[in-house]
Amino acid sequence: MAERGVIEGVFLSTALDLQELFADALAPHAETIRLRHPHQIEDPEAIRFALCWRPADDAFKPYPNLRLASSIAAGVDSIINCPSLPGDALVTRVRDENQGDVMAGFAAWHVVWHHRNMRHHIVHEAKHEWARLVSADLRPPRETPVGILGFGLMGRAIARAVRAMGFPVIAAVRHHPGDNAMPGIAFESGKGAAERVAEQASILINVLPLTPATRGLLDLDFFNRMPKGSALIQLGRGEHLIEDALLKALDSGRIASASLDVFDIEPLPPEHPFWADDRVLVTPHQASDCSPRLMARQLARAVQDMAAGRIPETVVDRADGY
């Protein structure tokens, strides 16, 4: 039986134990929302919402009164694409300004990693070797365009940070915000915007959401549009990237170096060629996470809004996919 006023929810994930991960963060909201694993639920009709990360295809089936499905993060693709998601359920995500800061710092770090060839310094430091790079070979930041694919909360935060280091920024956007919308940032919009950004970018950062239109976007044809010797910083989703195509583009010299934080299979298997490739820097899906406490707070508020018939602030457009 639900306590008076407590709204009942379910954890739905094939990948993570959400109860274990978020127990501490959810505890302060115990008087508002209660979440359990599917096997702990006696009365599925009482379930009004789900907290999700990669739910199983039939995950939503047992819950006829479920009206809200929330992601634990910014990505909602696995929820929206879940065949059993009720057609009228609201889908919400986390909107975390701190996560934007954290992502911006991570992306800026990789921009400098490639621009300054910091791998060189790490390698020589390990050998106790003083090995200066010739500074005349360094391309000025002002002549090194950085492209950004995806211009939501994350993309905008990255654009500000990269711009502040002196790099011109070109962002792919759905709707052109008008010239001078953000000083020093140029935009490509509409069909083919991502490709036109790629054609101009010495360093390309991907933070797109995963949708049918962006799945597999980073393929060989795409890489062949990029200027010779470019760098790729892949922080979106593993499914954006055709991994074999990247290896080919590295071998041809089209792409000189890459930072990869997300992969088709995670954890990246120990035998995967990316690990041993000095042109590639692998990080373990570490770019940014939402704050669990903020996630719990936004979830509790969204569930209360849903129960009161209001549209939660953190709702996404299911048709757009983000």
Place this chain on the structure above:
Amino acid sequence: MAERGVIEGVFLSTALDLQELFADALAPHAETIRLRHPHQIEDPEAIRFALCWRPADDAFKPYPNLRLASSIAAGVDSIINCPSLPGDALVTRVRDENQGDVMAGFAAWHVVWHHRNMRHHIVHEAKHEWARLVSADLRPPRETPVGILGFGLMGRAIARAVRAMGFPVIAAVRHHPGDNAMPGIAFESGKGAAERVAEQASILINVLPLTPATRGLLDLDFFNRMPKGSALIQLGRGEHLIEDALLKALDSGRIASASLDVFDIEPLPPEHPFWADDRVLVTPHQASDCSPRLMARQLARAVQDMAAGRIPETVVDRADGY
């Protein structure tokens, strides 16, 4: 014999072969200025200016008509402190906005290196290990104050970049510029400003000029003011830092990690303990260099201004030391 209109100069350095380093950059200015090594000069009275980097104590003695001494970079301490520098000589430096960008990117990279513990990822990548850090342990950028010592062209460029990644910035300045002079940047001014910045900074970046007041500033007393577990990013001059004091502060845990780009002795000797210390990241004086072409252009203009009785734009205040 000087050609008509060509103003004669001399290279003065105990550390670098300036003729070799800057031959290409100076070539386009051959009709305005001509520079030679001291041993190539037949008529020392014809010499009106010097291009310098760590000149010998008596370097200026042979040149009674020298009226301008220019640094190849932003630092002028070794020129101003040279005992043989004529009391009435103008001292000029390079002012390179691109160098500000380059320095900002380098400093921002080290901020993220310490904030995100990127050494962890480099170490595990080398072992082909997927080793995530617990994101709940990550202190939000907004709660991680970054202090900046030195607020000239370099310090301001760094402040903008670090601020854009979400970190609060506190800068030590000589004169307080007024609140809201730069949004998101707080200032400490006057006597003890550097120490007060250190007391508040989770991550401290040094880009001070070297003057009698800043030599040896980074000593054990200074480190003991910093919050426990802070990080130091040392991009100023080797002479700012008491190296033994830093090792003590690391051993006590007062300072958790450091990035060092400049040293008492360069190249840093292979047996120096900094190399083998995992808490310390050593880079080979690589933070930023002036553009040689810009240096040559600013030198030629400064020499022409001097010859015409004008004050060059790139002149420094000899009393202030920068």
